[in-house]
Amino acid sequence: MFQTDRISLRKMVPDDIVSYHKWRNDHQVMVSTNPALDNYSFDQTESFVEQVILNNHSTKSYMIIERKHNQPIGITSLANLDFKNRNAELIIDIGEKEFWGKGYASEALKMLLNYAFNELNLHRLYLQVFAFNEKAIRLYQRLGFQQEGVSRQALFRKGSWHDILQMGLLQSEYNHFN
Numbered sequence: 001m002f003q004t005d006r007i008s009l010r011k012m013v014p015d016d017i018v019s020y021h022k023w024r025n026d027h028q029v030m031v032s033t034n035p036a037l038d039n040y041s042f043d044q045t046e047s048f049v050e051q052v053i054l055n056n057h058s059t060k061s062y063m064i065i066e067r068k069h070n071q072p073i074g075i076t077s078l079a080n081l082d083f084k085n086r087n088a089e090l091i092i093d094i095g096e097k098e099f100w101g102k103g104y105a106s107e108a109l110k111m112l113l114n115y116a117f118n119e120l121n122l123h124r125l126y127l128q129v130f131a132f133n134e135k136a137i138r139l140y141q142r143l144g145f146q147q148e149g150v151s152r153q154a155l156f157r158k159g160s161w162h163d164i165l166q167m168g169l170l171q172s173e174y175n176h177f178n
């Protein structure tokens, strides 16, 4: 369930903070995903990961591992898990840029969606994506996500305002789609 020929998903552990820290300080990665661009010290990343990822009961975060070299290439999460309303927020970042455009995000998300809908029995996944992140929007659309709304001019990046799109996928649509 958490493995394909090329990748596996495994729970994040404290040793992964080193990889996460590298990606968090890589502006080419963060410019399309992080609303608050900054440089972070290792201590800042360590406390962020401990609070927001490792010790957060409403988040399930998985490192995406390229199996051939046992290399962490990114992270994907179900955040804000709400088991009453059976909703969660989907997040993915491929932090190793040389792995972009090779189908890794799509492969990782197919596994996570299958787990979310067919094991956790979630009813709805939602996400937000910067309107200029066309690659990510295409990826989400191919997986069945629909645009649900627009937060107009919610992001100030490189000196101008950008919309943030809200997208969602229902369990019934996922089963139909796959």
Ligand SMILES: CC(C)(COP(=O)(O)OP(=O)(O)OC[C@H]1O[C@@H](n2cnc3c(N)ncnc32)[C@H](O)[C@@H]1OP(=O)(O)O)[C@@H](O)C(=O)NCCC(=O)NCCS
Binding pocket: 028, 029, 030, 032, 033, 092, 093, 094, 095, 099, 100, 101, 102, 103, 104, 105, 106, 107, 128, 129, 130, 133, 135, 136, 138, 139
């Ligand atoms: C956006 C992001 C997650 C996409 O990840 P990715 O692994 O490059 O996505 P995929 O490879 O699955 O899909 C992208 C492209 O590769 C193509 N592709 C899919 N499988 C492929 C394969 N086996 N071989 C080659 N190309 C493939 C897809 O057709 C797609 O092309 P298109 O976008 O031109 O239609 C990644 O670029 C990233 O993490 N960026 C920085 C952070 C970010 O923006 N995160 C998302 C925030 S909402």
